Amino acid sequence: MQAGALDGAVDTYFPVIPGWDIAGEVERPGLATPEFAPGDEVIGYIRGDVQRAHGGMAELVSTDARTLVRKPRALSFAGAAGLPLAGLTAYQAVAHVLDVQPGEILLVHGAAGGVGSLAVQIAQSRGARVIGTASAQDHDYVRDLGAEPVTYREGVADRVRELAPGGADVVLDTVDGVLSATASAARPGARIASIAEIGTPGVTTVFCRMSQADLTALTGLAEAGQLRVRVGATYPLEDAADAQRALAAGGTNGKVVIEIT
Numbered sequence: 555m556q557a558g559a560l561d562g563a564v565d566t567y568f569p570v571i572p573g574w575d576i577a578g579e580v581e582r583p584g585l586a587t588p589e590f591a592p593g594d595e596v597i598g599y600i601r602g603d604v605q606r607a608h609g610g611m612a613e614l615v616s617t618d619a620r621t622l623v624r625k626p627r628a629l630s631f632a633g634a635a636g637l638p639l640a641g642l643t644a645y646q647a648v649a650h651v652l653d654v655q656p657g658e659i660l661l662v663h664g665a666a667g668g669v670g671s672l673a674v675q676i677a678q679s680r681g682a683r684v685i686g687t688a689s690a691q692d693h694d695y696v697r698d699l700g701a702e703p704v705t706y707r708e709g710v711a712d713r714v715r716e717l718a719p720g721g722a723d724v725v726l727d728t729v730d731g732v733l734s735a736t737a738s739a740a741r742p743g744a745r746i747a748s749i750a751e752i753g754t755p756g757v758t759t760v761f762c763r764m765s766q767a768d769l770t771a772l773t774g775l776a777e778a779g780q781l782r783v784r785v786g787a788t789y790p791l792e793d794a795a796d797a798q799r800a801l802a803a804g805g806t807n808g809k810v811v812i813e814i815t
Contacts, residue, residue: 556572564604565603567604567606568607569607570606570607571606571611573600574599574601575597575598575599575600576596576597576635576638577597577635578615578631578814579592579593579594579595583619587619595625595627595631596622596623597622597623597626597635597769598621598638598769599638599639600617600618601764610812613814622766625773626776626777627777629776631813632809633783633809636784637772639762640672640809641672641769641783642765642769642772643669643749643760644676645768645771646762646763646768647669648673648680649680649768651760652726652745652758653745654677655680656682657682657683659718659720660682660684660722660724660726661726661740662674662685662687662701662725662728663725663728665684665687665688665699665703666686666807667729668809669749670686670688670728671696671699671784672781672783674699675699675780678699678780679775684702685714685722686701686703687703687732687736688703688705689705693705695784704717710735710736711735711738714739715739720741721741721744722744723745724745724746725739725740725744727746727750727751727757728749728750733754733757745758747760783808785809786809787800787806787811788812789810789811789813790812790815791814
């Protein structure tokens with residue numbers, strides 16, 4: 555969006571304030587929002603259908619109460635700010651689209667990433683066994699999340715089959731261009747979803763939508779110690795452009811968070 559690649563697909567009114575994930579304190583509730591009071595700690599996914607001057611990278615944000623839930627006390631503000639978009643995407647993929655069940659084997663491509671790492675934890679909370687593809691340097695992190703790591707590159711399907719000879723029951727892809735290389739890692743009839751590939755036969759594409767129920771479920775997992783968010787870097791608001799450049803360059807292990815004081 556920043557580069558204009560979706561110019562023909564998304565209505566935009568300038569100036570645009572970017573940022574869809576927020577965590578902060580309520581400054582002033584609206585007249586019809588008795589559920590919130592000044593000082594309440596909240597998180598939210600505030601993306602609208604139109605790109606406009608109401609994003610999260612601001613000292614004050616005005617948003618619909620339906621985009622907010624109470625911040626989990628178990629997470630820092632930085633961690634909580636990194637939860638809504640990635641968490642909702644992971645939760646809706648695992649719990650709704652794929653409906654991962656206890657005892658099933660879930661293969662997560664990109665298990666160390668923002669969505670992938672949360673999907674690993676959500677699936678485990680549902681009683682699933684998780685195998686996760688990740689770069690070698692992230693294997694300890696993936697293992698610490700409770701998943702069984704396997705490396706990318708040639709032969710990844712064989713490595714998955716060594717851990718699960720019958721193949722994965724369910725597959726979640728968060729990395730573009732890997733499904734064809736690992737097709738044989740899934741058992742016949744496996745349920746497959748992707749957040750990166752659109753229109754692939756036999757694969758359901760996952761699009762994130764705001765849901766208070768789903769976001770509340772995520773905060774419940776965090777409060778229960780079953781979900782944590784990896785923060786890779788924080789930047790003050792005045793360095794937001796540097797944060798965008800770092801995100802575009804890649805290599806940051808975890809969420810990139812803007813802190814506003």
